[in-house]
Amino acid sequence: MTKPSIDFYFDLISPFAYIGSTQIEALAARHGRTVTWKPVLLGVTVLKIMGMKPLPQYPLKGPYLAHDMARLAKIWGVPLHPHSVQGHNSLNAMRAFVWLDARDPDAAKAFARAIFRRLWVDGLDMTPVEACVEEAQRLGLDAAALADGIASQEAREGLRVGVERAIANGVFGAPFVIADGEPFFGCDHFWMLEQWLRDGAWMAPPA
């Protein structure tokens, strides 16, 4: 019997989601699991619902997170370069993901990976539709259709509903994994996720 897929929640704006995205498929595969990528928007969960600032803006925690992301990338061998893009957001790219995901989840994952690399390896902005189109073209996807998709009511609604579902499932940050109902926040918890997938349920999922 096939084991259930695990859910990987990400926002393309999050460097830790990028780092996590490079590890999660292999981690899941080691335990006979596949991964379903699902959207969350930190601008909704962190800023609106939790009423926090973007975490990098906090004194003490901001510098720590910058150091932590660099060393995590080094430990796991993930290319990550500081970039100078400012004022960017992931809304178009996340809509593009949702629109692609409804048609071809593998293409949607490839697109998400390309956007992550665009910012953290190539230092290029992801904000405008043109950025999404460029990455789609490079992947051999129908870029014109994707541009229409990003502007579609389907993508807007799909992302809105997806983020609502994420919140209903208790997701507040990224990366955030839910496996068999059990929540794991952050790359920091991947060791615990791995233990969960290996040893089975050491604790009943939250009610």
Next chain:
Amino acid sequence: MTKPSIDFYFDLISPFAYIGSTQIEALAARHGRTVTWKPVLLGVTVLKIMGMKPLPQYPLKGPYLAHDMARLAKIWGVPLHPHSVQGHNSLNAMRAFVWLDARDPDAAKAFARAIFRRLWVDGLDMTPVEACVEEAQRLGLDAAALADGIASQEAREGLRVGVERAIANGVFGAPFVIADGEPFFGCDHFWMLEQWLRDGAWMAPPA
């Protein structure tokens, strides 16, 4: 040559510091290290400097942290029971720790462990001086001297200066470990700390 001690920053108010405190000595010992316990006050770092609320009060994150602390305790075999103490603070207990630490660091660690257990195993308040006195008596320490110590200028100043130093070292939460200049926040990072102690520096410490 003896390897340098690692610094374990804690606040007696923090359940994750309690859980971490039960693991850190053995973790360090596995790599030939000793542990120096150092004070931090979340009321200063989290509330005043970072301007956050106590983390358990945040929507989404609060329930996650409660679940995370229970499962971490289960995974590591740490006794942890929900308690109904409210409005408590760690100021007297932390002053007691600082005062004891200046005289006998091992007694200070034993006292800190007793206070952690008092709240998370026995469900009793740590706030009043009497609570500190009671735990000191049980440990066979000079309880009357400790009561005077808590009220002393030395303890007040010692805690104030200790917390200032913690902040100067980038400490914002608890538990927080600094090993060879490298910072590790949270029990979630103990796997990375262990890797650091085992494999040596995979990255230069932050400037």
